Amino acid sequence: MASSILRRFIPRKTTWMYGQRMMSSTIDVSVDEQTGIALMKMKRKPVNSLNLEFLQDIRNTIVTLEQNKKCKGLILTSDVPKIFSAGIDILEMYQPNEERLHNFWRALQDMWLQLYMTPLATIAAINGHSPAGGCLISISCDYRIMAPNYTIGLNETLLGIVAPFWFKDAMCNTVGYRETEIALALGKLYSTDEALQKGLVDEVVTSEQIMEAAQRKMLEYVKIPNMARAMSKQLMRQETADKLCSTQDSDVQNFVNFCLQDKVQQSLGFYLEQLKKRKSK
Numbered sequence: 270m271a272s273s274i275l276r277r278f279i280p281r282k283t284t285w286m287y288g289q290r291m292m293s294s295t296i297d298v299s300v301d302e303q304t305g306i307a308l309m310k311m312k313r314k315p316v317n318s319l320n321l322e323f324l325q326d327i328r329n330t331i332v333t334l335e336q337n338k339k340c341k342g343l344i345l346t347s348d349v350p351k352i353f354s355a356g357i358d359i360l361e362m363y364q365p366n367e368e369r370l371h372n373f374w375r376a377l378q379d380m381w382l383q384l385y386m387t388p389l390a391t392i393a394a395i396n397g398h399s400p401a402g403g404c405l406i407s408i409s410c411d412y413r414i415m416a417p418n419y420t421i422g423l424n425e426t427l428l429g430i431v432a433p434f435w436f437k438d439a440m441c442n443t444v445g446y447r448e449t450e451i452a453l454a455l456g457k458l459y460s461t462d463e464a465l466q467k468g469l470v471d472e473v474v475t476s477e478q479i480m481e482a483a484q485r486k487m488l489e490y491v492k493i494p495n496m497a498r499a500m501s502k503q504l505m506r507q508e509t510a511d512k513l514c515s516t517q518d519s520d521v522q523n524f525v526n527f528c529l530q531d532k533v534q535q536s537l538g539f540y541l542e543q544l545k546k547r548k549s550k
């Protein structure tokens with residue numbers, strides 16, 4: 270497989286493998302060696318928000334699965350009822366420690382590059398809400414199946430922040446330029462039905478049927494000769510990934526500078542307050 274995909278260093282190991290099962294405090298993974306399909310369940314309570322360690326865990330898991338010669342496909346889903354992922358852990362950006370903020374953004378970049386470019390076939394079984402970073406994870410998979418009555422989208426502007434260019438690129442590659450332009454400006458969270466209509470997800474099935482549907486679709490993917498499938502994915506995605514690979518350091522610095530602005534801190538504080546108020550209603 271392309272050296273540009275594989276050359277990145279292997280991160281700190283926090284995910285443990287027991288036979289066909291891998292466990293960490295935030296992820297549960299099992300591999301069916303007969304079908305070559307791995308199932309990864311995110312379980313960082315209460316909302317699978319993406320903090321530094323969780324991002325490293327997700328990336329570690331993908332790297333470990335890539336090294337397992339029997340594994341060809343990965344289904345990503347959530348073990349938290351009604352929430353796929355609430356996106357970035359806002360507490361990583363609010364009143365941050367500057368060094369951790371650097372490391373956090375780097376971990377998000379690295380997780381994204383690993384997931385977006387993995388030679389494994391990937392399917393997101395979106396069994397709950399999937400805003401912002403949750404949407405990024407979903408659109409980085411090869412195929413998306415979503416359960417009804419949830420929301421998905423890049424809602425960053427509602428928090429007074431901006432989706433970085435590589436979120437935007439992944440979204441453009443999924444729903445096109447004009448739809449992305451509208452979605453980003455309005456911080457649009459699509460209902461499941463709207464997401465299907467716009468091509469943000471590929472299939473809608475009930476929550477009860479979602480794992481079966483994901484397995485069925487994955488069997489289609491893993492039947493295709495592995496190298497040809499992985500290379501066609503690379504053909505579609507390498508240019509987008511390279512844009513970030515060539516600017517990773519400046520992207521971290523832009524993010525840190527952006528987050529540390531008083532206005533941004535105020536917006537994040539206000540948004541967190543709103544989340545709490547909504548809860549107490």
Ligand SMILES: CCCCCCCCC/C=C/C(=O)SCCNC(=O)CCNC(=O)[C@H](O)C(C)(C)COP(=O)(O)OP(=O)(O)OC[C@H]1O[C@@H](n2cnc3c(N)ncnc32)[C@H](O)[C@@H]1OP(=O)(O)O
Pocket residue numbers: 315316318352354355356357358359360398400401402403424425428430431432433523524527541544545548
């Ligand atoms: C130049 C370039 C520049 C670059 C500039 C920077 C670019 C940054 C890109 C950002 C990407 C992102 O992902 S930003 C994150 C966007 N995410 C969101 O907007 C999701 C916000 N959350 C929600 O909408 C909801 O919580 C939802 C997920 C639907 C679940 O609703 P529920 O009613 O089930 O649960 P809640 O009661 O709301 O939440 C349970 C608890 O989890 C907390 N919580 C919820 N979401 C959270 C989150 N993302 N981070 C932290 N904590 C969160 C709540 O405050 C509660 O905390 P307690 O009260 O303590 O229990």
